[in-house]
Amino acid sequence: MKDRLLIIDDNSAVRATLRLLLSDEFEEVDAIENPAMIATLASPGNYDAVLLDMNFDNGRLDCTDGLFWLERLKSLPTPPAIVVITAFGDVEIAVKAMKLGAEDFVTKPWDNDQLIEKLKKAITKNRKQRQDKEAARRASQLEAAESERLRLTLDEVKMRHIHSVIDSCDGNLSAAAQQLGVNRQTLYNLLKK
Amino acid sequence: MKDRLLIIDDNSAVRATLRLLLSDEFEEVDAIENPAMIATLASPGNYDAVLLDMNFDNGRLDCTDGLFWLERLKSLPTPPAIVVITAFGDVEIAVKAMKLGAEDFVTKPWDNDQLIEKLKKAITKNRKQRQDKEAARRASQLEAAESERLRLTLDEVKMRHIHSVIDSCDGNLSAAAQQLGVNRQTLYNLLKK
DNA sequence: GCACAATGTCGAATTTTTAGACAAAATGAA
DNA sequence: TTCATTTTGTCTAAAAATTCGACATTGTGC
Numbered sequence: 001m002k003d004r005l006l007i008i009d010d011n012s013a014v015r016a017t018l019r020l021l022l023s024d025e026f027e028e029v030d031a032i033e034n035p036a037m038i039a040t041l042a043s044p045g046n047y048d049a050v051l052l053d054m055n056f057d058n059g060r061l062d063c064t065d066g067l068f069w070l071e072r073l074k075s076l077p078t079p080p081a082i083v084v085i086t087a088f089g090d091v092e093i094a095v096k097a098m099k100l101g102a103e104d105f106v107t108k109p110w111d112n113d114q115l116i117e118k119l120k121k122a123i124t125k126n127r128k129q130r131q132d133k134e135a136a137r138r139a140s141q142l143e144a145a146e147s148e149r150l151r152l153t154l155d156e157v158k159m160r161h162i163h164s165v166i167d168s169c170d171g172n173l174s175a176a177a178q179q180l181g182v183n184r185q186t187l188y189n190l191l192k193k
Numbered sequence: 194m195k196d197r198l199l200i201i202d203d204n205s206a207v208r209a210t211l212r213l214l215l216s217d218e219f220e221e222v223d224a225i226e227n228p229a230m231i232a233t234l235a236s237p238g239n240y241d242a243v244l245l246d247m248n249f250d251n252g253r254l255d256c257t258d259g260l261f262w263l264e265r266l267k268s269l270p271t272p273p274a275i276v277v278i279t280a281f282g283d284v285e286i287a288v289k290a291m292k293l294g295a296e297d298f299v300t301k302p303w304d305n306d307q308l309i310e311k312l313k314k315a316i317t318k319n320r321k322q323r324q325d326k327e328a329a330r331r332a333s334q335l336e337a338a339e340s341e342r343l344r345l346t347l348d349e350v351k352m353r354h355i356h357s358v359i360d361s362c363d364g365n366l367s368a369a370a371q372q373l374g375v376n377r378q379t380l381y382n383l384l385k386k
Numbered sequence: 387g388c389a390c391a392a393t394g395t396c397g398a399a400t401t402t403t404t405a406g407a408c409a410a411a412a413t414g415a416a
Numbered sequence: 417t418t419c420a421t422t423t424t425g426t427c428t429a430a431a432a433a434t435t436c437g438a439c440a441t442t443g444t445g446c
Contacts (some may be wrong), residue, residue, distance in 0.1 A: 094284045095298040098291035105288045125226035136325045139332035146335070150361050154351060161342070161350045168343050174423055183347035183404050188425080367392055376435050381394080393442065402433065412423065 003048035003123055006041075006071075006080070007031040010053065019050065025116055035069035047080045049123050051115075052102075054086035054093065063093045074101040081126030083119055085110065105125060162190060196316055198242035199231075199273070200224040201262075203246065211244065215340050218309055229260035240273040244308075245295075247279035247286065256286045260293060267294040272320030276312055278303065355383060 005026040007018050015031040023029045026049075030041065034053070050073060054066030063086065073082055084097045087108040103122030106115060131161045149157065162180065169176040177187040198219040200211050208224040216222045219242075225231065228245070243266060247259030256279065266275055277290045280301040287298045296315030299308060342350065355373060362369040372378040 041295060089284050090250035091282050091284055091287045091298065091300055094287045095291060098288060099297065105284065106293065107284055132325060132329045135332040139328040139335060142332060142335040142339070147431075149354070150357055151372075152354070153372075154354060155374060158347060158351060159353045161345070165343055179344075179346075181348060184424090185405090187428090188404055189402070365392075377393090378395090378436090379434055382433075389444100390446105391444075394440090395439090396438085398436095400433105402431105404431070405429095407427085409426090410424080410445100410446105413421080414419100414436070415421100416419085 001026050002155065004028045004046065005030070005119065006038075006047040006050045008033075008035055008038075008050060008052050009085075010034060010055075014053070019148070021112055022051075024118070029182070035065075035072070040071075046078075049081040049083065049119050049126075051083050051085060052095075053118065054084055055088055063088070063097075067093075067096055070097060070100050070102060078130060081119075081122035083115075083122050085115075159190065161188070195220050197221045197239065198223070198312070199243045201226070201228055201229060201243060201245050202278075203248075214305055215244075215309065215312070218245040218312070223333075228258075228265070231266075239271075242274040242276065242312050242319075244276050244278060244312065247277055247290075248281055255288075256281070260286075260289055263290060263293050263295060271323060272319070274312075274315035276308075276315050278308075285321070352383065379386070 002025050004181065005022055005028070007015055007017050007022070007029065009018065009031070012033065015033065019029050019031050020188045025099040030047075032038065032041070052066065052070060052073070066084070066086070070082060070084065073079060081103045082101065083104045083106060084094075084102045085106050085108060086093065089105065089107050097105055102119045103125050106118060161177070165179055166176045167180065167193075168172065173187055173191075174184060177184040180187065196219050198215055200208055200222065202208050202211065202224070203226045204307070205226065208226065212222050212224050220260040221260065223240075225233075229353075245263060245266070247256040255264055259277070263277065264273060266272060266380070270295065274296045275294065276297045276299060276311060277295045277302060278299050279285075279286070281322070282300050290298055296318050297311045313332065345353075355369070358372055359366065359369045362372065366380055373380065
């Protein structure tokens with residue numbers, strides 16, 4: 001209910017229908033007719049979900065364009081959940097789309113309730129994936145910091161910990177000294193250097 | 194070339210053909226006719242890839258069993274890469290399989306070279322996914338340790354760092370003392386407690 | 387076996403830490 | 417606002433830890 005959705009479909013009647021169906025389910029629903037128009041939107045990388053039609057009116061039905069834009073959307077810094085929708089889908093296209101990171105794949109004509117549920121689940125799944133990715137990024141940082149700590153001098157480690165604890169005590173030196181298990185004057189001395 | 198593959202197909206001719214095709218590409222290729230036989234294998238959770246046929250000879254063609262076993266394989270502690278293969282696949286089945294974590298989906302009849310390449314890529318992708326997942330797991334551990342460090346006394350932090358450095362010096366106390374920036378005797382004193 | 391590094395131990399000089407005390411400043415509740 | 421409590425800044429003297437130099441002993445690698 002607080003999520004933002006972008007509909008991409010070259011059929012204006014479909015856009016209107018989808019917008020009507022989904023405007024109650026999302027905080028904001030934008031609709032454009034072509035992925036190339038994404039650049040003209042206010043914040044292209046900020047949608048929680050994209051409902052992406054594969055078959056643009058370019059005379060080709062092989063979804064090349066659709067897969068191209070899917071990959072492009074998924075390479076954004078924070079990629080949205082993408083549910084692909086198509087009238088001409090076959091197994092190969094569906095598998096390609098899923099391998100490119102689409103969260104789901106629906107065929108026209110669609111079932112309204114199923115479409116809504118798939119969009120919701122896609123957003124949930126996408127959010128979890130991004131959290132995992134972010135966690136993996138942090139893990140490498142933390143491990144690098146961990147191995148770098150070995151190069152530190154005993155005094156350096158002491159001072160780091162002291163400042164960490166002081167921060168966690170909101171600058172209260174008496175409390176920090178007690179938590180550190182040292183005399184208050186000792187803490188003062190250490191801070192003077 | 195050092196990977197282990199498991200073929201699951203209820204057609205013995207297909208099993209033989211696949212085994213012949215793939216035995217050059219993998220260090221070990223096992224083949225069974227039914228996923229229920231996985232339990233009888235030596236190390237069911239140890240395959241790098243599984244080539245899983247969806248249509249078992251049970252009178253049903255809706256792939257219910259195949260999807261069930263796919264999900265089950267993917268819930269193993271270290272899930273293998275899974276390439277689904279089927280003669281009766283439609284878009285819905287393919288999408289369901291991909292959402293359940295299959296790395297790829299091929300239809301019979303298959304192309305030999307493409308099948309080999311898909312299996313290789315599936316293994317690579319699966320390995321990366323597992324590494325990311327493992328990294329995410331470690332990240333939460335490391336963060337928990339980081340926040341717990343705040344509760345430690347200055348002496349405790351000192352001793353932890355000392356032992357870490359000693360370990361990294363393979364127990365050489367002179368080198369450890371130098372790296373810690375303290376006198377060797379000081380290190381001896383600290384270790385006595 | 388030989389050279390070299392690491393260990394274990396000592397004493398004495400130096401530095402740091404600690405406990406207790408006191409006044410000033412800051413904080414928080416009535 | 418006042419009053420009680422806590423925190424800060426500073427001091428002294430005793431206690432503890434650290435450092436440096438030295439020496440004999442034990443490992444280690446060539």
